[in-house]
Amino acid sequence: MRSKSLLTIAGVFAGTGVALGAFAAHGLKSLLAPYLMEVFETGVQYQFIHALAILACGVLLQFSMGDKAQKYFFIAAICFIIGVLCFSGSLYALALTGIKWFGPVTPIGGLFFMMGWGLFSYAALNMKEVNQ
Template identity: 50%
Template sequence: MTQFALAAGSLYGLIGVLLGAFGAHALASKLSADLQAIWHTAVQYQFYHALALLAVGLLARQGMAGASMMTATVCFALGTLIFSGSLYVLAFSGIRWLGAITPIGGVLLIVGWAALLWPIVRS
């Protein structure tokens, strides 16, 4: 799971740079201001959680492995995919009902942070 966390964090960071640049350059004149803001939010959250995945992977390498770290990894990876992914599709397509999926990703991200906090507080 350590390797997965590090790989997913690196991949999300890489894709975040690409999608951030794509949004700033290729989509800037094509999206309305509110859809640009949605795209920007997706990129921000993707970067935050790319870094979170890298932190989880590094903490696991330092000996903080366990069920909590596995839960944090899965929740950060899936939560980012659902949260940011739904916002990217919403911004690109303008299909507003996709915003209803976004909170599922947000809940997973919250659970991921709680799972990361748990072994720290417990020790």
């Protein structure tokens, strides 16, 4: 169940990342100042990168690699999800509304991204070799 949920979320994040990128390129370019356009595009890039990271976690959970590794791949994926919501979400909100209050939320998302990558690495170190 965990893997199925993560793969679904990865697909939603990747798909909306593509849609938001297209929206930015074709719909927002004439409406936003260049700086705000960059802010929005940064959100899209990080969303897409971390959709792939969530996808990797979901795929890795399909393998029998030991409980410890599976636990930390799952927690890493949760960190990536929270990171996308905080980091990319705050950048989208900032770019579209201009409300500066969203700015301080962005580094919180960045911290979740960093924790996710650390946990991903820790999980990888704890993988048990699969007999072939």
